[in-house]
Amino acid sequence: MSTINKNISLVGLGKLGLCTASCMAASGYNVLGFDINKSLISQLKDHVTPYDEKDLETVLEKAGENLTPYYLQFQKAIDETDITFIIVPTPSMESGSFSTKILESVLVELSMHLKNSNKDYHLIVVVSTVSPETIYSRLIPLVESKSGRIFNKNFGMCYNPEFIALGSVIKDFYHPDMVLIGHENESDAIRIKEVYQTVCKNDPVYSLMSINSAEITKISLNAYITMKISFANTLANLCYQVPKSNIDDITTALGADRRVGSRFLKGGAPFGGPCFPRDSRAFSEFARSKQVISYLAEATDQVNKSHSDFILDVISRNMGMGDAVGVLGLSYKHGTPVIEESFSLTLIHALLKSKHSVYVYDKFAMDNARGIFQNTIHYSENIEKCLLKCQMIIITTSDNEFQVLPELLAKSKGKTIIDIWRIFEEDSFDGHTYIGIGS
Ligand SMILES: NC(=O)c1ccc[n+]([C@@H]2O[C@H](COP(=O)([O-])OP(=O)(O)OC[C@H]3O[C@@H](n4cnc5c(N)ncnc54)[C@H](O)[C@@H]3O)[C@@H](O)[C@H]2O)c1
The missing domain is CATH 3.40.50.720 (NAD(P)-binding Rossmann-like Domain)
Known part of the structure; x- marks a missing residue:
């Protein structure tokens, strides 16, 4: 050394x-x-x-x-x-x-x-x-x-x-x-x-x-990545409207072109967490302070909000009045307890507003969710218990742990599964309705 x-x-x-x-x-x-x-x-x-x-x-x-x-x-x-x-x-x-x-x-x-x-x-x-x-x-x-x-x-x-x-x-x-x-x-x-x-x-x-360049670089990187995520999310929205189209086929092909690259090019939940949203907003704010309008960063923020509305709309169109809803995944991405600006927070607030009972499960983020929702929702100690009373199940993070779902649902019928990350094949659930958003 x-x-x-x-x-x-x-x-x-x-x-x-x-x-x-x-x-x-x-x-x-x-x-x-x-x-x-x-x-x-x-x-x-x-x-x-x-x-x-x-x-x-x-x-x-x-x-x-x-x-x-x-x-x-x-x-x-x-x-x-x-x-x-x-x-x-x-x-x-x-x-x-x-x-x-x-x-x-x-x-x-x-x-x-x-x-x-x-x-x-x-x-x-x-x-x-x-x-x-x-x-x-x-x-x-x-x-x-x-x-x-x-x-x-x-x-x-x-x-x-x-x-x-x-x-x-x-x-x-x-x-x-x-x-x-x-x-x-x-x-x-x-x-x-x-x-x-x-x-x-x-x-x-x-x-x-220089220090100024480094400060601009730092927020530019996340502003760029969120732009890429939002582009993939827009494609997922499009694929949902177009029969026989599949977001993953499209992003895999686009990502294979090295000018684009595959990382962060996957349709899924709106981006959240402690860095992405705030860095993207900080980029827009900095540009505005210099009288530069950063149309792309501003639009990224709007696309993120409208993608959230789009998923909420898919959910509400497919649910019955008073259905109990299970939310699998609370954090802004799997493998972390952090729930800051996670899509699940928006989702649970919307479900509670429309008077649905909400059951939740997340391996790491339950305590953080308790801090926000207290006794307004049900905290399930495992995936199985989360599914039990629910007519609809919404998968919000791509956690491997959720792979047990087809097995756990094999003996029941008539539930609707909304899968934001498409972690299952279309035919994985016999007797249930499966909606992989973007396919
Ligand atoms: N966590 C991330 O993923 C991440 C990624 C990139 C950049 N950052 C940046 O790193 C910074 C810290 O983020 P974090 O996630 O680690 O935050 P954090 O809240 O997890 O940790 C901050 C720590 O600073 C301590 N602290 C607060 N005031 C203090 C003081 N006056 N003196 C000494 N310690 C004090 C807190 O007690 C806490 O332990 C932020 O600017 C964040 O934007 C975080």
Whole structure:
């Protein structure tokens, strides 16, 4: 690992930050992790894995003593390390751009310790998603004013956002397609690159560019992917109207053309989750702030809403008055407990509004759903119990666990199954009505 200082500090041990810290620690770095959540720090000290995230437990175990969690005490970050990654929330504001309130409070705290420190240089790496022009126009001046230090002379700041997906954060962190580093000073960027070269198990593309370009790149990527998803969803809607057409045949053919590519080109549920919708909206908002109308990003948002209306319409046309409905899948995608902006939330609200009894099942997301719907819906402890009283069953995520459905429904008759991801063949259900949306 050459001359690299092996101490790294990282502020914000949340869904992204803890995975990042653990991967770095498991790769030999001595990581000092800081968070404002006392109970999270206690859990980590007691070796309890705080989130359902694939492989996190294993990586935390491997990280062992290399990861030390601290409740705040940011002074240690300045005193004991030369580089601090910040991965705190940047919630979306009504306008669509990202709030930097928490990020700024962390920077003020770090700056105060920097002011009192006699070290020559400290590198701050912003990983949290920010709107373009935030770092140059707000964050660097803030640290300069609070620390009395000069940017690029006594401290550095880079932008190094992640492109990971919940449910595969660890895998994505170890095997990124691309590592994005926005910088003003090449030696800072090289310092970050060295960390990734040590941690990554593949050989990603390193995209080094100005901070402003990196900020635009970050939100452009999700704005582009959501555009692709929305195009496939529009095709699914079309195929639903056209007899003897099939969305999967079409997207498989389109995706085979390398100019298009197959990833995220699959008709299914409207996109949701903590990143896609907000990044796409942030892109539109940023473009508007520059008097550029981003017709594509704006339309993507509208297509997503109208796709949701389209699926709700298919459901209501096929259900009887007062039917009990089973919803299989609550999260915005399978394999994660996260339900933020998931289609299931929209669906359940609509079903409750039209006075249907709702039974739900999801392997990971039941507790989060309870937090929202409380006792207005029925929480089933397994798939079988979810199906029992329902005339209609709606599959909202492409979870492998749902493959047991034909077997579980073999002895009953007359139910309607709506499958948003078409995880079954048309003839999988004897005596029931099966509707795979898009085929
Ligand atoms: N989770 C993802 O899939 C993902 C993907 C790409 C980018 N991001 C970005 O990463 C950032 C963090 O996202 P997340 O999902 O990890 O959020 P999170 O809410 O899961 O975690 C944030 C953590 O920061 C801690 N925190 C809050 N205020 C703090 C403070 N003042 N000092 C110290 N710690 C503090 C919280 O206690 C929490 O543990 C966001 O900007 C998000 O947009 C997240």
